[in-house]
Amino acid sequence: MATAQKKKKFRGVVIVAPERCKGCAICVEFCPTGAITMSDKFNSKGYHYPEFTYPDKCTGCGLCGMYCPDFAVYGFREKIAEGE
Amino acid sequence: MSVVVDSIKENPVEEFLRTDRLPHVWCTGCGIGTTVNCFARAVKECGIPLDELAIVSGIGCTGRVAGYLKLDSFHTTHGRPIAFATGLHLANPKLKVVVYSGDGDLVGIGGNHFIHAARRNLDITVILLNNFTYAMTGGQVTPTAPLDSIETTTPYGVFEENFNLPHLAASCGAVYVARWTAYHVMQVKKAMVEALNKKGFSFIEILSPCPTIYLRRNRLGSAIDELKYYKEHSVIQHGADTREVGITVRRPEKIIVGKFVDIEKPDYLTAMNKHLSEVLGDKYVRWGE
Known part of the structure; x- marks a missing residue:
């Protein structure tokens, strides 16, 4: 059973700009892998904003950025450097 | 301010x-x-230089799009974005003109401009966001409001027949007609790329949730509920008969989405140049070529 896990060539990254967020939670709802969750914290306007809680789950599909109506979230793929 | 923003990479729509x-x-x-996200990505994918693209919006929530896009953008009077875009397109045919507005603006107040631009087959792209209400002014009834929906001006429910927008556009002569919802982001982006590259009157209807006015007044839940409803009840039927794609009730069993019409027809300027060169001969200077 101990098959060597295939080495990942890239990692998914989600970046959140909390000040733009209005807390609709569409990114949390429609993230295909559930990598984003809502934060308990508030931004200065009093909205909860999303957090990139599970970086291991993220595939970097960028769907959160396509859905975000407030341009507050976006995801992308980042190459993993050799030896990392 | 934020903790991580701008440190690695910029948002692609920035x-x-x-x-x-x-x-x-x-x-x-x-x-x-x-949908603005989708539009920005579509423009990026098309590779249109930003100074050759103009966006025209009318009044309303969707009319605000022009104000937030860093293009040549025009915020025009209520219902007249297509009239404005007609002038813009004919004066400078090299410009790619996109009309981005709502249902009340384009087919309510400006319905006449819409049908005549489609009939003449002007080379413009029309993106219509349908939220079934005049949201910015407080929720009056629009020509797209389905039967029994509660609006400010119809507290006992709508009793009029509503517009079937893909059928309206297709029967008036549009060369590209598609309908998607705000849930189908990748498809919306693809449809926008196709519409931007299409010569002639291309029309995309996008169903969009209006959580504050339409959904709340009709007790249909939150925006996420509406997007989930779109996800579960949308049926993709490319090339469907547009007579049968109307949304007649508040929560239809299925919403038919897809690309309904994609045909080739000479657009307004091509037809004008062809006709006038035949009639006037060498005296005529062709415009926009």
Whole structure:
């Protein structure tokens, strides 16, 4: 059973700009892998904003950025450097 | 301010936005911002130079799109974005003109402009966001409001027949007609790329949740409920008969989405140049070629 896990060539990254967020939670709802969750914290306007809680789950599909109506979230793929 | 923003990479839509005006006026969960995302990505994919693209909006929530996009953008009077775009296109045929507005603006107040632009087959792209109400002015009834929906001006429910927009556009002569919802982001982006590359009157209807006015007044839940409803009840039927794609009730069993019409027809300027060169001969100087 101990098959060597295939080495990942890239990692998914989600970046959140909390000040733009209005807390609709569409990114949390429609993230295909559930990598984003809502934060308990508030931004200065009093909205909860999303957090990139599970970086291991993220595939970097960028769907959160396509859905975000407030341009507050976006995801992308980042190459993993050799030896990392 | 934020903890990580701008440190690694910029948001891919950032270059298309007037960031000094953000955060925008749209409500929490409104689908307009989602489609702006799709539009910015579609423009990027098409590779159109930004100074050869103009965007025209009317009045309303969706009419605000022009104000947030860093293009040559025009915020025109109520119902007249297509009239404005007609002038813009004919005066400078090299310009790619996109009309981006709502249902009340384009087919309510400006319905006449819409049908005649489609009939003449002007080379413009029309993106219509359908939220079934005049959201910015407080929720009056629009020509697209389905039967029994509660609006400010119809407290006992709508009893009129509503417009079937893909059928209206197709029967008036549009060469590209598609309908998607705010849930189908990848398809919306693809449809926008196709519409931008299409010569002639191309029309995309996007169903979008209006959580504050339409959904709340009709007790249909939140924006996420509406997007989930779109996800579960949308049926993709490319090339479907547009007579049968109307949304007649508040929560239809199935919403038919897809690309309904994609045909080739000479557009207004091509037809004008062809006709006038035949009639006037060498005296005529061809325009826009």
